[in-house]
Amino acid sequence: MFRTLLEPFRHPRPVVELGESRGLSSGRKPKAPGAKDWSSTLRRLWSYLAERRVKLILVLLMVVCSSGLSLLGPFMIGRAVDRYLEGGGSHWGLFLTGLGAVYVLYSLTSWLQNIWMIEISQETVYRMRTELFAHLHRLPISFFNRRQQGEIMSRLTNDIENVSSNLNSSAIDIFSGVLTLVGTVSVMLWLSPLLTLLTFIVVPLMALGMRWITRRTGPLFKQRQRNMGELNGYIEETLSGQRVIKAFGQEQRVISGFRDRNSRIMLSGFWAQSISGFIPKLMNGLNNLSFAIVAGFGGMLAVRGSITVGVILVFAEYTRQFTRPLNDLANQWNSVLSAVAGAERVFEVLDERAEADDESGAASARQIRGGVKFQGVSFSYNGETDTLSDISFEAKPGETIALVGPTGAGKTTLIGLLSRFYNPSGGTIAIDGRDLASIRRESLRSQMAFVLQDIFLFKGSIRDNIRYGRLDASDEEVERAARLANAHSFIMRLPGGYDRMLSVEGGGISQGQKQLLAIARAILANPAMLVLDEATSSIDTVTELKIQEGLQSLMKGRTSFVIAHRLSTIRQADRILVLRGGRLVQQGSHEELMDQGGLYSELVRGGVKA
Ligand SMILES: Nc1ncnc2c1ncn2[C@@H]1O[C@H](COP(=O)(O)OP(=O)(O)OP(=O)(O)O)[C@@H](O)[C@H]1O
DSSP states (O other), X not given: OHHHHHHHHHSOOOOOOSSGGGSSSTTSOOOOOOHHHHHHHHHHHHHHHGGGHHHHHHHHHHHHHXXXXXXXXXXXXXXHHHHHHTTOOOOHHHHHHHHHHHHHXXXXXXXXXXXXXXXXXXXXXHHHHHHHHHHHTTSOHHXXXXXXXXXXXXXXXXXXXXXXXXXXXXXXXXXXXXXXXXXXXXXXXHHOHHHHHHHTTHHHHHHHHHHHHHHHHHHHHHHHHXXXXXXXXXXXXXXXXXXXXXXXXXXXXXXXXXXHHHHHHHHHHHHHHHHHTHHXXXXXXXXXXXXXXXHHXXXXXXXXXXXXXXXXXXXHHHHHHXXXXXXXXXXXHHXXXXXXXXXXXXXXXXXXXXXXXXXXXXXXXXXXXXXXXXXXXXXXXXXXXXXXXXXXXXXXXXXXEEEEOSTTSSHHHHHHHHTTSSOOSEEEEEETTEEGGGBOHHHHHTTXXXXXXXXXXXXXXXXXXXXXXXXXXXXXXXXXXXXXXXXXXXXXXXXXXXXXXXXXXXXXXXXXXXXXXXXXHHHHHOOSEEEEEOOOSOOOXXXXXXXXXXXXXXXXXXXXXXXXXXXXXXXXXXEEEEEETTEEEEEEXXXXXXXXXXXXXXXXXXXXXX
């Protein structure tokens, strides 16, 4: 086992990466976790807890009661023994009943504090989870471009779970630990200051040991959470890329990549747990030492008559009680560090800037007609090199604009700007003469529909998948849209028809059929503007014809931007925009561009699909 664990240290191997650089933590140098880091995260976590103030006060009250009761028990025993030894009569029946009542109350208050704290911590993580999920949906597309889905999911599940599982136990134990500690030490000082000081010899040793341990475990817990996120990202990526992996026979490479990431988790988990596992051992040893001190010195003091045997008994029990909260505190500190590690990763996403708010004064556009004007528009993904530069063109309402150009020319980026997934770094975009920035995003997007190559169909019936275009559409409207899209006949041939359930990502129907459903969905949405990304994959001629017909009904009367690959679509476009290297190099109708010569005619003559 140790050989395996130490292997990566001895032979650092290059890790087989498959798109790792998109992870949140990767690409960025991991920060050394400073004390300030975790204390501010802890404060923020506390602010969540503090929202349940009343319950927290109740918990605190129960902690005070249970800590007091835990002190009272041994104290009563000590007093009873002393009274017995002094020859005073003891009312054993009364004493035992009292002692029983103390322990029953102790159990009851402990149980109540536990159950209330579980409630608080569950509610806290419920709120965090909801907030995180809602925030994720407000983040700009650029956030998702940079990150692996699995890694993000890991924050929603793993990290939140980590906060939840560590929060309830540690919060209580830390409260009660501190209280018990203060109470125990006060009573000890009151009973015998000298014996208390002698017992305290172990405290500096404890503090040093704890410091040594937590300094090492804190970063390791963080590392483990990071590694877990990376592994989840990798799992998601490799599962969704199964076809490619199998097609290229990359199974072994993928498995070895997994093994590397898995071994990193094993390593950080092993060291975090092994080092933190020292805590109980250390505490146990020091506990025994303090017990020996109490027994030895206490005995001597008792012989001299400075203290009674009852006091020794109370001390023996209290030294256990006094090291137990210290022990608990030490253990809980690890849990707190682990919860903080999880919370830090959650807050990291919560601190990501949401998609910029609409500019003040931005208003809803009630009915967009679909006139679009780009004037000197530039855009850069990285703020350094321009992906699009100086793009100017105009589309009248209802026109079809085809975008053509070699791969990486900037066609998709131009569409991204039109939908305000990104804002231009220069120039202006206007819709119906209004600056795009003055139209609220939600209102703009509600009047646009997208039919993309990568069609998103979710697990559910065909009817529900079409209805995604407009949730309040009736069954008749869904069917009408499907007829217009040429999808009705194939749907009716499927067992179950419109109620046929699709599996994840529309498994069970063909690529062409998925496109027809996407067209039906867009028709139902009845948008003023359309964005079509034509499929490059070959579809049989009959389906292709059906798709073309469906698209024709969809595009009628709407301004349509088509990232075109088929000559038939390009010919029919009112205007063709030819892009190369982020610049608009030509624009005009098919005939005009063919006459002009240049890139467009080369693309067409070369038989290259644009
Ligand atoms: N999210 C992104 N972050 C950084 N650069 C990007 C991003 N998306 C695209 N790019 C870069 O911007 C350029 C234009 O990409 P875009 O996807 O717009 O081209 P395209 O013409 O649609 O290509 P294709 O026909 O292959 O889909 C490319 O060089 C690409 O590498």
